[in-house]
Amino acid sequence: MTPSERLDATFTALADPTRRAILARLMSGEVSVMELAEPFAMSQPAISKHLKVLERAGLISRGRDAQRRPCRIEGEALAEATGWLDEYRQVWESNYKRLDMLLADLQANQGKA
Amino acid sequence: MTPSERLDATFTALADPTRRAILARLMSGEVSVMELAEPFAMSQPAISKHLKVLERAGLISRGRDAQRRPCRIEGEALAEATGWLDEYRQVWESNYKRLDMLLADLQANQGKA
């Protein structure tokens, strides 16, 4: 997977409220599929599909415990997406500050030349 | 729009490489639709649709210059998404560190009790 494809997969995975809720749930530790499905008004296969999307993005990984396939959060993909966003936010903010200074400057020198 | 819907819209917008490329292009300042469309092997209406998705997510806004509708990046939505991700990353990292310490501890006391 190229870096661009990884970002596609990660942002796609994060773009769904059910999947974000699943991640939220996993913040407190490993959870089985049945336990994950329980709070949602949705069938177990639907949850399995969401898990597949999250797994494909590298946002979760799965273990094995008898019949159970416990899910846990994986930080790598999260860090990658954060990194991408941060880069943009930084440039944007510095542009913003530069514009701000420019405006302040214009205002300070108002009518002076 | 609820906060969840805003995140949906933002992450959905970021999940497409064309739209990310558009954002990249806008980092250097305002650009018209035609100029944005030029590097892509894609029709102008297709670009207009992408812009609509970005605008709906609050990631860009549009001005008016004669017939042109120049686009510019808007930092707010970017900051919101970054905030969400950061929160998760922090918790995950602290969990990770805790686990790390636990493992180190186990190893240090190996066989001692």
Next chain:
DNA sequence: TTTGTTCATAACAAGAAGGTTATATATCCG
């Protein structure tokens, strides 16, 4: 071995996404 549990997979339907071409709208310019 039989039964129950957990999870995955297959097959399907409805709707959304992302592209196309054709056309409408708005603005500039001669």
Next chain:
DNA sequence: CGGATATATAACCTTCTTGTTATGAACAAA
């Protein structure tokens, strides 16, 4: 006014997404 340019919108097609139900596979427990 009439033509060129920039953009938006409409109608359409194809593919992906997201849900469903039914069923299969792996393992536990009796």
